[in-house]
Amino acid sequence: MLKFLSKVRIEFNALDPRAASCMEFLAQCHARNAKESNPTCQVQVNRRTDDSPPKITVTFVNGVEETFDANLTPAQDIRNSILEKGQYIEAEQMFREAGEKWPVDIPEEELRQPRGRGEEKPAKFNSLSANNPPKLTHDAYLKRLCKLGRLSDAISSLDSCGSTVRHSTLSHLIESCIDSNSLDLCYKLHASVKKLIKEPDPFIETKLVGMYAKCGSLDDAFVVFEGMRERNLYAWSAIIGACSREKRWGDVVELFYWMMADGDVVPDDFLFPKILQACGNSGDVETGRLIHGIVIKSGKTSELRVNNSILAVYAKCGWLSSARRFFEGMEVNDRVSWNAIITGYCQAGKINEAQRLFELMCEVGPQPDAITWNVLISSCNQLGKCDVAMKLMNEMESSGVKPDVFTWSSMILGFAQNNRRLEALKLFREMLLAGVEPNSVTLMSAISASSSMKDIRKGKEVHLIAIKMGCGQDVLVGNSLVDMYSKCGKLEAARKVFDMIPQKDVYTWNSLIGGYCQAGYCGIAHDLFKQMQESDVLPNVITWNVMITGYIQNGDEDQAMDLFHRMEKNGGVKRDTASWNALIAGYLHHGEKNKALGIFRQMQSFGVKPNAVTILSILPACANLVAFKKLKEIHCCVLRSNLESELSVANSLIDTYAKSGNLKYSEAIFDGLPSLDIVTWNTMTSGYVLHGCFNDAIDLFERMRKQDYRPNRSTYAWNVKLAIHAGEKLLELEPENAFIRRLVSQLYDVRGTSKDSSKIRRPGIRKDPTESPGWSWIEDKNIVHTFFSVDRHQLDVKALHSWIESIELKMKESKYHGNMLSIQEEEKEETAGVHSEKLALAYALIKLPHSLQPIRIVKNLRMCDHCHRTRGTLYRKLVLSEVSEASHGEAEIGIT
Known part of the structure; x- marks a missing residue:
């Protein structure tokens, strides 16, 4: 048979019982090559550690490559493949070499008709019909229909084929149904298989269990499984593996107890990790301990994959002392072992012990990979230790492990959740500059950070990036966008995003309804x-x-x-x-x-x-x-x-x-x-x-x-x-001390009760002769006019008094309350009186009401916040020269 093949590639897990046929075929290949002095067929073996089915890929001498799910007899599959390609002479020789009868009834002239490698097959074989099949074997014909994409015709032809159809062909049809992901075809094939196979067949029933599970109908898979009279290890592996893929951890544990109650089958190295994974994820440590005992009794304590699964159960369930003892008692600790124990301590919030184990791993164990770093970084962020997480991320990059999308996402989410939203958005920009493509979690975190700050501009920037990444309609990103636009008051934009999400979940609806309720549009929310x-x-x-x-x-x-x-x-x-x-x-x-x-x-x-x-x-x-x-x-x-x-x-x-x-x-x-x-x-x-x-x-x-x-x-x-x-007690002792009055007045302003300060703002008698009053000067027609701070009752000029009252009334209408504690130097001026620069300004506006020239005032002290605000009510430009700086202002609100 090998003379028709140029290359054979066999992939299987040596521990998988399903690989027996592969190993048998491999032995045949080596035996054939050993007989030939110059073997023409190259044999390649890939040993795997996962639980996927064994496969054989062959390359024919004409360059055509085929892959088979080798669960039965690979040699038969290869012969059938040669046959359905129309290579009748070669196929006949292969069947005779195998000692099997030639099953095809083909005219002599057609068998003898020479055909080159690149030459097309007869025309009648290019138009296969369910009603007029060619004279091939039923198995070859059905597989040919599948490869032409006519799976429905192949299933329809099963009824006319009878019981001659081989199990390998039925397996091929089942795999084709899985590839089509059509439950209707699954039901149709199952009905035909029931008619063909009168007696229960564990192999086909196991295949049907896997077919329903992979096509999204685990309930139908359970119906087939429960109807099986004989459940072997492969059947249990199929149903438990299906439940594990769907993360139905409770069902996995129940199936384990059902399996043990049957008593005929004991889990193997493939099933133990699956069941232990379910125990860890469901927090069922008691079942995990039971399986640990079964593993010890069955003598599988040397299997590293099983040991790592036991360790993960103890760590995930919080039994850290048991996990630590088991970890230290393991003969070999690989990277998975270290990651499991470190993850356990991180999940329990014991980040310091996790870091000590991490340091020990760097010294005596395998070097940490991205998973190890990400577990530590994520845990630090969840505990609010964002700075420690950032330090770890920098060390990660220094050690030669490049931060991946999970690292960046964890950092951005951690900063966003710990009210460090600006830093979260900064990290998001750095991630993009580093060339790491964000995923939906990253985008969601960045949008949430913008939403919490109600920063619509940054939110729109992230929205644009999400559209460019093709995540604009992702439900996780869409929900965050609806929430962000709603919180920012952009309800129309939120509604547009909402309408564009194809698969809305309950969070999508809640975000938009909450946005309308928060904005007061309860009627729209109710609709x-x-x-x-x-x-x-x-x-x-x-x-x-x-x-x-x-x-x-x-x-x-x-x-x-x-x-x-x-x-x-x-x-x-x-x-x-x-x-x-x-x-x-x-x-x-x-x-x-x-x-x-x-x-x-x-x-x-x-x-x-x-x-x-x-x-x-x-x-x-x-x-x-x-x-x-x-x-x-x-x-x-x-x-x-x-x-x-x-x-x-x-x-x-x-x-x-x-x-x-x-x-x-x-x-x-x-x-x-x-x-x-x-x-x-x-x-x-x-x-x-x-x-x-x-x-x-x-x-x-x-x-x-x-x-x-x-x-x-x-x-x-x-x-x-x-x-x-x-201060109030001091004022009782010295009621006329202006310095104490100013301090207490400023304290009232600090506390936010400025109205109370008016009760004590009276200049009294200035007892300190060294205390400098506030003076302001203004020049008018080459004459310098001098003004100093006075109390209101000392204002004899009626015009000045009237102007100041009108300005204060306008400021009161704008709900401005002065801040009288601006600068230390201002404390030298009488806070309860009318400041000198205000008097000078009033004089200038009264004397020069229509002048376009700037008003220039010189003052010996610094200008207070109240006078700055007064300046803001003018249409005129004001230049105020102070002791240390010049203050310029142009008004936005004016008076006439």
Whole structure:
């Protein structure tokens, strides 16, 4: 047979029982070559480690190449292939060499008709017909129809072929059905096979199981499998492999127990890893331990692939001590072993131990690959350690491992989720410059970063890149785009993207409905809600909650309550805690505190446990002196729901008790917390300040600093309160001290209560003779006019007084409140009076109302923020020369 072949390539896994025929054929090939002094057929063997079926690829002497799924007799397949190509003489010789009868009835003249390699076959063989088949073997004829793309005709011809069709031909038809991915053809072929094969055949039934599974009908695969009288190892491998491909891990574990209950078959090296993978992904460590025991009893402890699967189960299920012992007891640790144990520690949040193992791997084990680096980088990002992840990424590149799309995606997603969105977008640009093509996860992360910042320009840039990459209609990218445009208020653009997504899921609908609700277009959102109910995608609990939130936030309480009640009755969706939270937050938004408390009580009566969001929403309603009983009621609910360990809830309780006048309760909660954060310290200290316990506040601040807590802006906010308290006490001692008045006035501005500063802004008597007043000079007709800061009652010139009042009225209408703490140098000027540059400016505008020349004013001190804002109301150009710099301004809003 080999004389008709120029090359044979055999691919198989030596551990796969299905490779027996391949190894037999390989032995025949070597035996044939050994007999020839100058072998003309080249034999190549590729040994694989995966579980794909064995294959044989042959190249005929005429250059034609064929590939066979060699599960039975490769020699027969090759002979049939030669036969169906019309090479009758060669095929006849091969059949006779094999000791088999020549099965083809062909006229003598046609058999003897010489035909060259490049010459076409007789015309009648180019027009095969299901009703008028040529006189070939049934097997060759059916395969020929399959290769011409006429699978339906081949299946139709099966009924007329009878039981002479070989199993290899039926296997070929089944593989053709898999390639066509047509369930209709699968059903048709299965019906014909039932007619041909009267007795159960495990081989064909196993093939049918694989056919249905690969064509997307695992339920039909189960029907065939359950109907089998005899289930051998191949049948179990087919159904378990199919469930594993579909990630139906629970079914894989159930099939394992069914298999063990039958008792006739024991898993092999192919099945053990599949079942263990299901145990790891479903968290079923008990089944994993059982399989570990079976592996030990069956003597397969030396199989590295099985050992790695056992290790992965312990690591994924969080049994790190067992995983570590097993890892250290393995005879050989390859890269998969190291990756499994490192991944386990990363998933458990023990990043430091994972890094120690990583360093040990670099020293004694195989060098880390991209998977190892990506596991560490992803874990650091998930734990919020983005800077550590960035450092690892740089080390990864330095070690010679190029960051791939998963590395970049992990970094971008990590920065975006940890509120470092600008850096996330910067990384996205660097990724593009590095020539790494983003995937849908990368694009989604970049779009989400733009959405969170409400940066429509950057979002559009990423959208354009997604279109260029061909991901514009990807559902993951599309959902992010709809969400981004909705949050940025571009609802028309969001709707266009929504309409372009071919396969919308529930998140697509929720993003657009949420966008319209947030913008106040609840009517349009409700229309979309109805369209969604009529589509193939049914609303989930998030959809209903979004609609409820939209209506109640926009003041339509009746419609919100109607949806809330219809949610379970008509929608078939069970209300969750977020549904109740939506109502509570809506009522609080409109100041309906009693209604919110009523919903909160009703929620508990229905047996729904509040979560941290519920408590954080309802507590502000009790932050007054008359709501102490309600506050204690909520505190009891917190204890019943085991939420007292939530730091955010504890902080809110401390704050609410302090504001309700019960500082002792705040202290008790503070002292009982096992761990504190900066918010806890700030809240308790603020409570002390609120109650006038300034010494206690200072002592607590010192305690906070000794425990290495870094103060933030909130910390300094109550420090300002302390400073104001000290300043007010000083003013009681020295009521006429202008310097203290200015300091206290500026502290009021810092706290945001500028209106209180007017109570103390009186210049009083200047006691410090060295304190320099504010002076301004302006030249008019070669005469220099001098102005200095005065109080309002000292303004004797009626015109100046009238102009200044009109300017201040205009500024008040624009809702401007001056910032009186601009610069230290300004503190030398009387803050409560009328500044000298304003007087000079008023004089210039009154004397020179129609002049086009710039107004030039010279001042000995720096200009304050209030006067800068006054300058902005003019149509005239102003040049103000100060001690250290010149300030130029052109008005945008004018007066006449």
